[in-house]
Amino acid sequence: MDVGQILANGIVLGALYACIAVGFSLVWGVLNVINMLHGSFIILGGYLTYFAWAYSGINPVVFLPVVALILYGLGFAVQYLFINKVVSAPVLTTLTLTFGLDMILYNVMTVVFTATPRRITLDLGSVDFFGVILPVDRVVGMALALILTGLLYAVMRTSKIGRAIVAVRMDRQAAELMGIRVNRIYAITFGIGALMAGAAGAVFAMVFPVTTNLTGAFLGKAFVICVIGGLGSVPGALVGGLALGIIESFSGYVLGPQHAITVGFVLMLILLVVRPTGLVGVKGYE
Amino acid sequence: MAEPLLEIEKLEAGYGDVQVLWDVTMAVEPGEIACIVGSNGAGKTTLLRTISGLIKPRGGTIRFAGGEIGGRAPDHVLGGGIAHVPEGRRLFKGLSVRDNLMLGAYLRDDREAIEADLEKVLELFPILKDRARQDATTLSGGEQQMCAIGRGIMARPKLLMIDELSLGLAPRLVDRLGEALIEINRTGLTILLVEQDVMTAFEIARHAYVIETGRVSMAGSTKVLGDDPRIRQAYMGL
Ligand SMILES: Nc1ncnc2c1ncn2[C@@H]1O[C@H](COP(=O)(O)OP(=O)(O)OP(=O)(O)O)[C@@H](O)[C@H]1O
Ligand SMILES: [Mg+2]
Numbered sequence: 194m195d196v197g198q199i200l201a202n203g204i205v206l207g208a209l210y211a212c213i214a215v216g217f218s219l220v221w222g223v224l225n226v227i228n229m230l231h232g233s234f235i236i237l238g239g240y241l242t243y244f245a246w247a248y249s250g251i252n253p254v255v256f257l258p259v260v261a262l263i264l265y266g267l268g269f270a271v272q273y274l275f276i277n278k279v280v281s282a283p284v285l286t287t288l289t290l291t292f293g294l295d296m297i298l299y300n301v302m303t304v305v306f307t308a309t310p311r312r313i314t315l316d317l318g319s320v321d322f323f324g325v326i327l328p329v330d331r332v333v334g335m336a337l338a339l340i341l342t343g344l345l346y347a348v349m350r351t352s353k354i355g356r357a358i359v360a361v362r363m364d365r366q367a368a369e370l371m372g373i374r375v376n377r378i379y380a381i382t383f384g385i386g387a388l389m390a391g392a393a394g395a396v397f398a399m400v401f402p403v404t405t406n407l408t409g410a411f412l413g414k415a416f417v418i419c420v421i422g423g424l425g426s427v428p429g430a431l432v433g434g435l436a437l438g439i440i441e442s443f444s445g446y447v448l449g450p451q452h453a454i455t456v457g458f459v460l461m462l463i464l465l466v467v468r469p470t471g472l473v474g475v476k477g478y479e
Numbered sequence: 480m481a482e483p484l485l486e487i488e489k490l491e492a493g494y495g496d497v498q499v500l501w502d503v504t505m506a507v508e509p510g511e512i513a514c515i516v517g518s519n520g521a522g523k524t525t526l527l528r529t530i531s532g533l534i535k536p537r538g539g540t541i542r543f544a545g546g547e548i549g550g551r552a553p554d555h556v557l558g559g560g561i562a563h564v565p566e567g568r569r570l571f572k573g574l575s576v577r578d579n580l581m582l583g584a585y586l587r588d589d590r591e592a593i594e595a596d597l598e599k600v601l602e603l604f605p606i607l608k609d610r611a612r613q614d615a616t617t618l619s620g621g622e623q624q625m626c627a628i629g630r631g632i633m634a635r636p637k638l639l640m641i642d643e644l645s646l647g648l649a650p651r652l653v654d655r656l657g658e659a660l661i662e663i664n665r666t667g668l669t670i671l672l673v674e675q676d677v678m679t680a681f682e683i684a685r686h687a688y689v690i691e692t693g694r695v696s697m698a699g700s701t702k703v704l705g706d707d708p709r710i711r712q713a714y715m716g717l
């Protein structure tokens with residue numbers, strides 16, 4: 194396999210990774226909550242899209258906004274009902290809480306959907322781009338992932354809600370003095386995190402098989418990407434995601450695919466020591 | 480005498496086991512500039528925080544524009560017309576000057592009026608216009624204070640409370656800010672100023688309340704208080 198092909202595979206994977214991590218990064222950065230539910234949110238989004246497609250036969254892209262909205266509602270409710278009660282507690286408390294909620298969601302999903310890997314097959318063929326061969330569904334998935342990530346960036350930068358989220362992140366009390374209801378912003382932020390997870394899952398199911406067994410792997414990847422790219426920014430998640438995708442692609446080729454994940458984690462450990470702020474330092478949430 | 484805009488009676492407030500404010504009674508007339516002065520730790524900031532709803536009062540009443548606001552949440556108090564420019568400016572890092580100013584108008588949705596108010600703020604403090612796209616926390620101290628005041632104005636309040644206008648600023652800048660406040664006040668905005676620097680406060684304000692260890696120890700017109708030997712000795716070093 195030539196370098197161009199490996200790189201292209203890495204970029205496709207990396208775009209999906211960025212989309213997977215960006216919501217996790219937002220929640221961690223703004224709420225200081227490490228959301229253990231994130232992996233399950235992704236899989237839930239994937240399954241919902243899969244079954245909607247399987248039963249209706251309609252193009253799954255149509256379901257993406259619906260699934261995203263359902264996940265938003267779920268995330269908002271989880272934050273509002275549970276996490277807001279303990280959000281100012283030490284990070285371990287919220288970690289334990291989301292861990293517990295994740296066990297519940299995971300089990301419910303396993304019972305309802307079973308752990309059978311599911312994949313939407315679109316049969317779009319593949320394109321040959323200067324000798325690099327890419328399946329069209331992957332290109333579509335990459336494009337969707339980048340569009341979603343870009344949309345989040347735009348919302349954070351230009352909307353009133355985006356400004357309020359940054360304000361709450363930077364100075365909770367001063368934000369209150371602006372009339373911002375902090376608990377509401379927390380719930381919205383968590384909702385957006387879940388929305389991005391659900392959307393990422395929907396995209397993922399169009400490209401790779403999804404199964405509940407993957408929730409931990411997704412969570413782990415989101416974690417690694419945040420550390421690589423730096424916490425709390427869309428560009429950080431994008432850089433981290435692309436970096437991880439490309440690294441996995443190359444190390445998978447050189448060392449064998451079974452070692453690709455290990456390499457990602459080793460890299461994370463090195464970065465933690467050398468550059469704890471990640472490749473893209475923390476500024477406002479952008 | 481007109482009905483006071485803000486009327487506080489027998490207010491008690493504090494943090495946890497510590498009571499800071501004791502039996503505070505004061506009033507601010509509509510259209511005036513009033514000030515609260517007192518030394519470090521007297522409870523001035525605590526008083527403003529209680530008014531703006533960051534702290535719940537333990538007793539007493541806070542009436543504003545005829546309605547009781549004691550214990551109401553900050554968004555309610557701000558929506559009712561009291562903006563609080565906090566001690567130390569507290570601008571939002573990572574957001575531009577413009578975004579910081581726009582956050583002042585968070586509760587409003589009258590888009591055109593917001594844009595018009597933004598223009599007015601930028602006219603009042605032209606330097607902010609040049610810095611509009613810059614991260615607000617990279618401004619100089621004086622510019623940050625202008626931005627913080629502008630952010631307060633963007634809420635279009637009836638009462639603007641400013642905590643420590645002069646903190647850490649050169650005298651010339653403080654004069655400049657004082658003039659700006661007088662200018663804003665002329666447009667009908669009532670101002671409550673909190674200051675450690677009594678000279679500055681008395682130059683700008685018409686009425687003053689002196690707070691000592693959480694109690695109002697003296698009150699009156701700044702003309703009269705400014706000649707009071709106790710004030711001159713304790714707060715002006717004269
Ligand atoms: N968050 C807090 N928790 C506990 N005690 C506090 C808190 N904030 C202030 N205090 C105490 O309340 C008292 C009054 O503080 P406050 O900040 O209101 O004074 P101040 O008059 O504004 O002082 P300064 O002029 O230094 O700003 C002080 O004794 C202070 O230690
Ligand atoms: Mg103070």
